[in-house]
Structure formats: structure tokens, C-alpha cells
Amino acid sequence: MNLREKYQIPHDSVITIAGTVGVGKSTMTNALANALNFRTSLEKVDTNPYLDKFYADFERWSFHLQIYFLAERFKEQKRIFEYGGGFIQDRSIYEDTGIFAKMHHEKGTMTPVDYETYSSLFESMVMTPYFPHPDLLIYLEGSFDDVVDRIKNRGRPMEQQTPLAYWQEMHERYEKWINSFNSCPILRINIADYDLINDQNAVESVLDKVGHFIQQSRKWETRLIK
């Protein structure tokens, strides 16, 4: 019996991993996809034509970057649909608007007109009955200090040059955002409770939680339909 069957995770599940920059989303995405034999939908940082420019000048590039991310995530959504699910997705589309666009708008690094244009595009593309939401959003949470250590250790130059206040603001916004998020079921996991890098068994403890959670959600759905 493979791990997907062992933990009763449906073969067509779409699981998205959310959380602040550096918390461990890509690591979790790869670990779960390997264990389940699922495909990954990863954020491609190296080929992003705006990201470096954005970190150097938020005001000039924030709108361009958000439009780029929206297009990329929609392309990925189409790919996931065409394969019929069985995906682990590195970051949800909801964070683009709920965290990044909102934060840059409120901090004055995205103009009100650009924010309005972006938000109306997002609303008409994503917040509709035609947009398939993931089966589960795994929210990774961790202390600010641990997250900053991980950003430092990873060493992406553009992130090293960004003031700590930016990451602090984002960390606080994530906590508020997840408390009011309701677009799909959420499973919260604290990064202090597992270690995917040094502990071979850690992925199975996550799969165990995911399996239980999906079974519970499906029971609730069945009761609601009846």
C-alpha cells in the first residue's frame, strides 16, 4: 500500500501550502508531492522578470508584479485542472490579494487606482463559482525569529536587502488574514512541530493530519448535502 492509500488521501486532491515568505512552503510542497506521488505547482522565483526590480523599487513595480503573479497562478490553475488534480501547490492565489497587494496598497507602494484595477480583475477571475478552490489549504505558521532565520539562511540577495520591518509587517498580516480566511478548509501546522529536513518520519505525521482532515471534511460535506 502506498502512502496516499495508507492515509486515505484522494488521488485527485489539490492541496495548497500557504504562509509567509521563508516559512517552508516549497520544502513542504516537494516533500508532500514526493510522498504522495503528486505533481507540484511551484513559484518560479529565478525566472520572474519583475521580482528583483520590485524589491529595488516597490512603487514602480508592485502593479506589474501582481499582474504577473495573477497570470502565472491562473496558468497553473489551468494545468491542475487539465491533469484532473493530484497536485501540491506552493502558495495560494488568495495570498496575492489578501497579503501582498493589500499590504502594498495600504503602505502606499501601490497607487489606489492600480489597487482598484488589480482587485477588480482578481474578484472577477477568482471569487466566482467557476473558480475551483483547493480541497485543503495547509497554513504553515512559525515565530517571526524562526522565519527570519530561514530567510537569512536561504540567502536570496533581494530578500537580504529588504528591511526587517517588511517581514515583520507581513508576519503580522498573515496571522490576521488566516483568522478570517474561509474560501476553503484550512489545516494549521506549526513549523516547530515537525522537521522535514532532519526527520525522515516527519512527512508521515503531516500526511496523517492531512488524511484525517480530508476524511472529516468529506463527512461534513456529505452531511450538509443530505
Ligand SMILES: Nc1ncnc2c1ncn2[C@@H]1O[C@H](COP(=O)(O)OP(=O)(O)O)[C@@H](O)[C@H]1O
Ligand atoms: N524544517 C526545516 N528546518 C530547517 N530549515 C528549513 C525547514 N524547512 C525549510 N527550511 C529552510 O528554510 C528556508 C525557506 O524554506 P522554503 O521552503 O524555501 O520557504 P518558502 O517556500 O515558504 O519561502 C530554506 O532554506 C529551507 O531549506
Ligand SMILES: Nc1ncnc2c1ncn2[C@H]1C[C@H](O)[C@@H](COP(=O)(O)O)O1
Ligand atoms: N503576490 C506577491 N507580491 C509580492 N511578492 C510576492 C508575491 N508572491 C510571492 N512574492 C515574493 C516573496 C518572495 O520574495 C518570493 C517567493 O515567495 P516564497 O514565499 O519564498 O515562496 O516572491
